[in-house]
Amino acid sequence: MIYISDKARQKVESLRAEGSLGPDYFLRVSVVGGGCSGLSYKLDFDNEPKPKDQVFDNDGIKVVTDLKSFLYLCNTTLEFSEGLNGKGFYFNNPNAARTCGCGESFSV
Secondary structure, X not given: OOEXXXXXXXXXXXXXXXXXXXXXXXXXXXXXXXXXXXXXXXXXXXXXXXXXXXXXXXXXEEEEEOHHHHHHHOXXXXXXXXXXXXXEEEEEOOOOOEEOOOOOEEEO
């Protein structure tokens, strides 16, 4: 399962409304190679499901990831911060053995 915190859920809903995205759009989360620690998170809206996607529903927010990324993202929570130290989405990933200082990349 991939989880979404209440603050992140509110921000996702706000972004969907601002972008006038229809009900067929969902949140796609994936892991790609790169970044200081070797792996980086990718987060975007999408409306084209792929054959082996893993699909999760978090109180009305549909979260989709490919099978390979899910191996890195299992039990991860998408968070959102509006603090002075940085504004935006970040991931609380219990599978990450190490993260970079900016929190945008990790290794297992």
